[in-house]
Amino acid sequence: MTQTDPQDIPFPTSPVMPETFDGGKKIQFQCRKGIACWNVCCSNIDISLTPYDILRLKQRLDMSSTEFLQKYTAPYEMEMDGIAGVKLRPVQGGSACQFMREEGCSVYEDRPTACRYYPVALLSMRRQDENVDRDSYALVKEAHCLGHQEPRSLTVDEYRSEQGLGEYDELARGWRQLILKKKSSGPTIGKPSKRSLQLFFMSCYDVDQFRTFVASKGFGEVYDIPDEEKLKILSDDPSLMLFGFRFLRQVLFGEMSIAMREESVEARRSRLLEKQRRLEKEAAERKARDEFEMYGDQE
Ligand code: SF4
């Protein structure tokens, strides 16, 4: 099963059909038990996970997100010097999914978004001059998948609803928007600092670690969240995840939606001012040293 990214489209070897379409498009497809290619797609995986996929799977497996990430996933870089994504890690020494069983997917009710979409590819795009994201779809036709020969046709919208994708897409929207915003902002935002990359990873993928962070004294000293709201955020995984996307919009793009305590804003301002002064002083010292060496050489 191949994860599809919009950037795959022009690749000549990509199994994604070049035509893109909207949800009204009819496709011919059915995957059913007993089909000759049963489990072939799950035997060779390349599946990126959304934050909501991780949340569902860690709940199903009754483990923390930190344990789930360690046991079942591998991080990867979505773009050069950029933000991280998370992929399902196949079985040790092989390419099959760790959840594949002879009878099918052992986490079927909580299977990831990419598994639900297959063989449809979701293409979320944002043009540099636009502020809205556009969704379109494409069909992935891989030779091993015999589902395309089954006598059933339905629209992409019907297929998405059959696969329970409404909820999955809704809860991953904030995450997709962050990625598209980062990609479309390009050099204007620049290379994110190590600290912001770590924050992105924790807030998006390690919801239990993020919970500890939000509950910490340090967080409370900076962000001013009413007690009732904080309690709701901390006691409900999806709310915490959505809060994480909001938090990242504020930290990465300066879109202020979480109130900050005046004293912490002031302290931050002084720290920045101090840092700026230090950098200016270091630059002046460097310049003086360079000039001295230059004139020293001439003498
Ligand atoms: S999670 Fe389930 S459907 Fe997805 S690749 Fe693994 S076994 Fe297949």
Ligand code: SF4
């Ligand atoms: S029909 Fe396609 S999706 Fe279904 S088991 Fe076969 S290869 Fe996998």
